[in-house]
Amino acid sequence: MGASIPLLAGADAARLKTDHAILSSLDTAIERFVERLRSAALSQAVSARLAELLRIQRYNESGAEQAVAAVALSATGLEDARLASAASAFAGAAGALLSAWDPDTSADAARPDAALHAMEAGYEDLKAALLSAGADSRLSLTEMEQALRRSSALRRAVQQVHKAQRRLSREREP
DSSP, X not given: OOOOOGGGTTOOHHHHHHHHHHXXXXXXXXXXXXXXXXXXXXXXXXXXXXXXXXXXXXXXXXXXXXXXXXXXXXXXXXXXXXXXXXXXXXXXXXXXXXXXXOTTTXXXXXXXXXXXXXXXXXXXXXXXXXXXXXXXXXXXXXXXXXXXXXXXXXHHHHHHHHHHHHHHHHHHOO
């Protein structure tokens, strides 16, 4: 097996699927609770806050789905130094974006936005490197497609978690 994208290195697909199943069960319980709440007369403010919290929940669920999809795709063919470097840079930027939301490490409110920009740039560089490697036969087209789908799923997972965290931080503001 080839080098993996470090952010997913060591991720146990079975464990991730189990954790996702737990999250899905929690989502189902939340949906049932919300259905019961809807039959009650909610104020407009409470209804709006509930809608926002449901949006945050959906972002987290979507991020988990994308992480499961990413880890399910093998990461073969990234032995090439240019590809490994691009994959590592993207994964580092994605990890930094997730870390930017850690209140113990992030005192700067703009840090997540800068980290998002860096992650997007890293993804674009990785995508270009993968397409180039497919075009010049350093990767088979099948390996290229698989790596593109894996990195795209990881990007979407991190984007969704970022959206959830950004909205959650707004919820916590006085």
